[in-house]
Each structure stands twice: as C-alpha cells, then as structure tokens.
Amino acid sequence: MPIFEFECRDCSNKFEILTKAQEKIYCPKCKSCNLDKLISAFGTNSNDSKCNWGDPGLINKQEFERIRSKDSD
Numbered sequence: 001m002p003i004f005e006f007e008c009r010d011c012s013n014k015f016e017i018l019t020k021a022q023e024k025i026y027c028p029k030c031k032s033c034n035l036d037k038l039i040s041a042f043g044t045n046s047n048d049s050k051c052n053w054g055d056p057g058l059i060n061k062q063e064f065e066r067i068r069s070k071d072s073d
C-alpha cells in the first residue's frame with residue numbers, strides 16, 4: 001500500500017499517510033484538507049489542493065492500472 005507525505009498548508013504540519021484510494025485525507029493536527037502532496041514519484045499534475053483526494057491521481061499509476069485490470073477481470 002502506498003505511503004504519501006503531505007504538508008498542511010494551514011498549519012505546516014508534515015505527516016505521512018498510508019492511504020487507500022478514495023479515502024479523504026485530512027491534516028491530523030488541524031483537520032484541514034488544504035494539503036500539499038510532497039511525494040511526486042509519478043509525474044501527475046495534481047498539485048492543486050482540493051478536498052477531493054479520492055481521484056486516481058492519489059495512487060500511483062502502476063497501482064491504478066493494477067486495480068483497473070483487476071476490475072475488468
């Protein structure tokens with residue numbers, strides 16, 4: 001399962017989260033979802049900070065393809 005590192009834009013708290021797809025992520029300190037994703041090992045353009053972290057950009061492409069191929073099985 002992928003681990004992502006985020007920095008909260010509201011309180012500058014940095015934290016790592018073991019995340020599943022379609023899971024909303026909040027700052028554990030102030031509960032804000034105004035976050036920067038610090039790890040960009042896969043070059044997506046999802047640098048915008050919205051609350052809809054449930055999009056496929058959250059997981060890496062390999063994992064995304066794996067899930068998709070699993071679905072179509």
Ligand SMILES: [Zn+2]
Binds near residue numbers: 009011012013027028
């Ligand atoms: Zn925060």
